[in-house]
Amino acid sequence: MSEEPTDRTAALPTIGLDGPIDPATDGVSFHTRKWVKPEDLNANGTLFGGSLLRWIDEQAAIYAIIQLGNHRSVTKLISEINFVSSAEQGDMIEMGLKATRFGSTSLTMRAEVRNMITRQVILTIEKIVFVSLGPDGKPVPHGYTDITYHRDRLPVQNRG
Numbered sequence: 001m002s003e004e005p006t007d008r009t010a011a012l013p014t015i016g017l018d019g020p021i022d023p024a025t026d027g028v029s030f031h032t033r034k035w036v037k038p039e040d041l042n043a044n045g046t047l048f049g050g051s052l053l054r055w056i057d058e059q060a061a062i063y064a065i066i067q068l069g070n071h072r073s074v075t076k077l078i079s080e081i082n083f084v085s086s087a088e089q090g091d092m093i094e095m096g097l098k099a100t101r102f103g104s105t106s107l108t109m110r111a112e113v114r115n116m117i118t119r120q121v122i123l124t125i126e127k128i129v130f131v132s133l134g135p136d137g138k139p140v141p142h143g144y145t146d147i148t149y150h151r152d153r154l155p156v157q158n159r160g
Contacts, residue, residue: 031096034055036087036089036093037089038089040089041088041089045088046087052093056095056128059095060130063097064130067102067144068107068142069142070132072134073107073132074131075130077129078125078129081123081125082123082124082125084124085115085118085122087115087117087118087122091116092116092117093114093115097109097111097128102142102144102145104141105139105141105142106130106139107142108127109127109128109129111123111125
């Protein structure tokens with residue numbers, strides 16, 4: 001009979017800008033994880049900010065497409081990015097997004113990235129805005145005012 005492995009990091013707090021973060025109340029509604037590999041490093045041997053921003057933009061796009069129900073959702077704005085710590089090769093990071101506002105054609109969200117090994121916050125972005133576009137490339141109302149936690153808005157129309 002083998003024992004279940006214990007999570008040796010479970011008791012460690014996640015450290016945010018203002019101290020420990022309680023994952024149950026951190027207000028993040030979409031999480032994804034990445035493993036930091038050699039191709040993700042900068043000349044200092046730490047996670048390259050450009051790689052991290054690419055991952056965030058991609059995950060934010062997926063989140064926006066689901067929330068807005070439109071595969072033609074595009075990045076409109078990314079506010080100030082606050083890098084507060086880093087990650088090294090082999091670290092695992094967790095990216096969290098939370099919808100903070102629905103406009104008539106847009107969705108605004110907040111992002112936070114944490115190093116799962118050190119439990120440190122790597123960066124925060126207070127405002128990422130995505131806009132829902134029509135086939136003509138112009139903003140189109142999406143009609144939503146609240147977050148969905150289901151895939152009921154996932155676009156299924158022919159993209160031809």
